[in-house]
Amino acid sequence: MDDKWNEVVETFKATARAASDFLTKGFEKAGQRTGEAVETARYNIRIKELNAEITALYKDIGRLVYEGGENPYAPNEKINEKLRQISAKKAEIEELRARAEDVKGTRKCPGCGKTCEKSYSFCAVCGTKL
Numbered sequence: 327m328d329d330k331w332n333e334v335v336e337t338f339k340a341t342a343r344a345a346s347d348f349l350t351k352g353f354e355k356a357g358q359r360t361g362e363a364v365e366t367a368r369y370n371i372r373i374k375e376l377n378a379e380i381t382a383l384y385k386d387i388g389r390l391v392y393e394g395g396e397n398p399y400a401p402n403e404k405i406n407e408k409l410r411q412i413s414a415k416k417a418e419i420e421e422l423r424a425r426a427e428d429v430k431g432t433r434k435c436p437g438c439g440k441t442c443e444k445s446y447s448f449c450a451v452c453g454t455k456l
């Protein structure tokens with residue numbers, strides 16, 4: 327009877343350990359996911375801001391072209407400066423998108439633009455080498 331009882335106790339202990347390990351790993355994973363989500367959200371907010379700034383710059387350029395009067399296509403340093411700002415902001419958006427994908431463990435296929443797992447060697451959609 328004692329042997330049987332000991333077996334029950336041991337089985338119970340092993341089950342409790344397994345459950346505890348499972349929960350600990352689950353919480354670690356959940357914590358990691360939350361961290362990733364927060365980081366991704368932060369990148370997405372910044373990308374939204376940058377897009378709004380780009381839209382404002384396009385508006386400014388439109389006004390400058392309109393105010394150019396007779397020759398709206400004449401070289402205009404104010405317009406060139408705004409074009410440079412747009413390019414810089416677009417580059418920053420690409421950088422942030424790449425970082426957000428890195429956090430999520432994905433990357434964009436250079437061939438078709440689809441999101442692929444970082445561990446893949448080839449794009450699952452178009453077969454391009456990643």
Ligand SMILES: [Zn+2]
Pocket residue numbers: 435436437438439440449450451452453454
């Ligand atoms: Zn592809």
